[in-house]
Amino acid sequence: MGALLGSRQVLCVVGARPNFMKIAPIMRAFAQPGSALSARLLHTGQHYDAAMKHSFFDQLNIPEPDVDLGVGSGTHAQQTADIMKRFEPVLDKAPPLAVLVVGDVNSTIACALVAVKKGIPVIHVEAGLRSGDRGMPEEINRILTDQLSELLFITEADARGNLTLEGIDSAKIHFVGNVMIDSLRYNLDKAVPAATTLANANCAGAGDSPAEYGLVTLHRPSNVDDPVVLSRLLEVLARISERTPLLFPIHPRTESRIAEAGLEGLLADSAITTIGPQGYLEMLGLMKDARVVLTDSGGIQEETTALGVPCITLRENTERPITVSQGTNTVVGTDSDAILRCYEDVMQTGGKVGRVPDLWDGESAQRIVGVINAWAESGR
Numbered sequence: 001m002g003a004l005l006g007s008r009q010v011l012c013v014v015g016a017r018p019n020f021m022k023i024a025p026i027m028r029a030f031a032q033p034g035s036a037l038s039a040r041l042l043h044t045g046q047h048y049d050a051a052m053k054h055s056f057f058d059q060l061n062i063p064e065p066d067v068d069l070g071v072g073s074g075t076h077a078q079q080t081a082d083i084m085k086r087f088e089p090v091l092d093k094a095p096p097l098a099v100l101v102v103g104d105v106n107s108t109i110a111c112a113l114v115a116v117k118k119g120i121p122v123i124h125v126e127a128g129l130r131s132g133d134r135g136m137p138e139e140i141n142r143i144l145t146d147q148l149s150e151l152l153f154i155t156e157a158d159a160r161g162n163l164t165l166e167g168i169d170s171a172k173i174h175f176v177g178n179v180m181i182d183s184l185r186y187n188l189d190k191a192v193p194a195a196t197t198l199a200n201a202n203c204a205g206a207g208d209s210p211a212e213y214g215l216v217t218l219h220r221p222s223n224v225d226d227p228v229v230l231s232r233l234l235e236v237l238a239r240i241s242e243r244t245p246l247l248f249p250i251h252p253r254t255e256s257r258i259a260e261a262g263l264e265g266l267l268a269d270s271a272i273t274t275i276g277p278q279g280y281l282e283m284l285g286l287m288k289d290a291r292v293v294l295t296d297s298g299g300i301q302e303e304t305t306a307l308g309v310p311c312i313t314l315r316e317n318t319e320r321p322i323t324v325s326q327g328t329n330t331v332v333g334t335d336s337d338a339i340l341r342c343y344e345d346v347m348q349t350g351g352k353v354g355r356v357p358d359l360w361d362g363e364s365a366q367r368i369v370g371v372i373n374a375w376a377e378s379g380r
């Protein structure tokens, strides 16, 4: 423990695409002269493709990781176990003051579990979100990571209640806002114009001014791994595309599942334009100017709320209820009629008029680093 107390470094962990925009503002805040603590960065390698990793590091100005575990893909058990085995010697070699994890991916729980068993405090950014659906791998990761954490940073005030119900001491919980929205605000004026991305993709509707299009993302196992659900979703998206051309950046998991299920023809016959995974700045531009966004992503529900763009969430639940109660999000599930009804409503009314939730102001990472410095100063 002596070595730990002597360390002034926080080891920040990233693994998968949605972690990158959360860690960027945190690394920046640690690098400011006001922080007595510094940060090192570790990438587990859960996401490794250029499109899933490198473009994000470049566009978000994230420093090259000090350590890359290079784990790659696998089943949940393989991936989690590989990360744990490769992470342990890193902590043995240079024990940090604390390990900071973000979000809810396999890298988050794997590194939290290794750290806590070595007596190294875990800090969880984006704690306390609950969908109530334990069939989602991310829900398990959230619950367990929060149980292991010493400092828990929440994005919406109600997350405190979720955590205290699970027996977590309220004194450990800090409402700081949303680091994902720090990144959004910081980068909005650098966003790649949607017109450019649409034209490059030859998307129908690209020539209109303003471009008239909807944006689609789908990657949740519950939506893409079951061919029946996947084909139902693609069929309803194809119907929507008859009125609003859709641009669909495809996640590698989804691309494989569409090919396995032989559903490429369905897409080819529609006004859905598919393209590979997009960079952060391309996605910002595409979200900002879309008439409607249809998604099963967690982060996009928040980003569309911050941008005031209508979002139709193709899931039965959300762990981010503030995007529904205050934002522009509607959770419709995967029933075709429900999706079409919601789409019609958005087209007729322009969608819900939302507001930006409290503390989604671009300053969350500063608050986080302030709390961590004070916690370290107080001897923990």
Ligand code: UD1
Residues within 6 Å of the ligand: 016, 017, 018, 046, 047, 048, 049, 052, 053, 073, 074, 104, 105, 106, 107, 137, 138, 219, 251, 252, 253
């Ligand atoms: C993971 C996260 C999910 C997050 C998503 C964002 C978990 C449990 N899930 O899901 O919460 O919303 O990232 O993308 O951690 N692949 C590539 N190249 C890559 C990475 C993955 O081709 O760089 C392919 C592989 O075939 C792999 C599949 O995508 O098997 C799934 O990757 P994986 O990291 O297991 O989960 P995601 O579905 O990306």
